[in-house]
Amino acid sequence: MSDVLAQPPALAPLLARGALLSPFKRPRPDAHFPRTRLVLPALRIDLARLAAYERVCGFATGEDALPLTYPHVLGFPLAMRLMSGRGFPLPLLGLVHTSIEITQRRASAATGEYELAVYVGGLEPHRRGTEASVITEMRAAGDVVWESRSTYLARHRTHDPAPGRTADDRAPLPAVAEWRLGGDVGRRYGAASGDRNPIHLHPLTARLFGFPRAIAHGMWTVARCLAAHGTPERARVEAEFRAPVLLPGTVTYAADSGRFELRGSGDRVHVSGRVGPPAT
Secondary structure, three states: OEEEOOOOOOHHHHHHHHHHHHHHOOOOOOOOOOOOEEEEEEEEOOHHHHHHHHHHHOOOOOOOEOOOOHHHHHHHHHHHHHHOOOOOOOOOOOOEEEEEEEEEOOOOEOOOEEEEEEEEEEEEEEOOEEEEEEEEEEEEOOEEEEEEEEEEEEEOOOOOOOOOOOOOOOOOOOEEEEEEEOOOHHHHHHHHHOOOOHHHOOHHHHHOOOOOOOEOOHHHHHHHHHHHHOOOOOEEEEEEEOOOOEOOEEEEEEEEOOEEEEEOHHHOEEEEEEEEOOOO
C-alpha cells in the first residue's frame, strides 16, 4: 500500500510524537511493522539548503550533481514519519542508527525532479535488541537512480541474542588528515538537514540522554568522509557507525583504496566504510 504525500512532513512534530509514544513501545523481532510505502512525487531540490549541506559536510558547492549522501536527507522526513507512528514497534527515543548501505546508479542533477519512496524493510534480532531496516529509493523518469538501506537498533534485553559483529582484526588504515570539530557542527548540520535531534545540538540537551557532550550526526560523519574520499558517479557505499563522535573534538580521517574510517583517541573507530562499484 502506498501513501502519496503532497510535501515532506515537518520533522519537529514527528520527533515530539515519537518521543511521547516511545514509553509504550515493546520492541521484539517478531513484532508487526507498518507495510505502508510513503511516496513523495515531483520533488525539487532546495538549492540554498543543498549549498548549506555541502558546506557543512565539506563537499564542493555549485556543482549540479547531488552529493551521494544527500538523498538520505531528502528521504529522512518520510522515514521519521514511519518510525514515529503508532504502528512502528521500536521506540524512537534511544533508537541508534547502526549502518547504511547506499547504491548510486548514476549521478543525479541538483536541478532535476525526482520521486522518493520510503518503507520499512523488516525487523531482525540483534545481540543487543531488535534492528529495523528502512529502505529509501529515489527515481528519475521511473528509474531507480539511488537507493539506501539504513538499520536502526532498539536496545533491550534478549533471551537468545543473535551473533555479534565479527571482530575486525585488520590493521588501522593509514591516516590522511586530522580534523578539529567545533561544538557547533551538530547545530550547523541540523539546520542544513532538518535533523535537530537534541543529542546533536547542545551539551545540556545531550546530557539528558546520557552523553557528556553533544555528538555529531552519524550521517554527517559519513558525508564528511566521502567528501574527502570522493566517489564515482556509479558507486556502492557501506558504512557502520561504531561509536559516537563527541563535540567539540579531534578525529583522524584514514583511508586506503576503497576503505575509509574515522578514528578518535586511542585509535577508537567511530565510523568505518568502503566505496566500490554497484552490484550488476
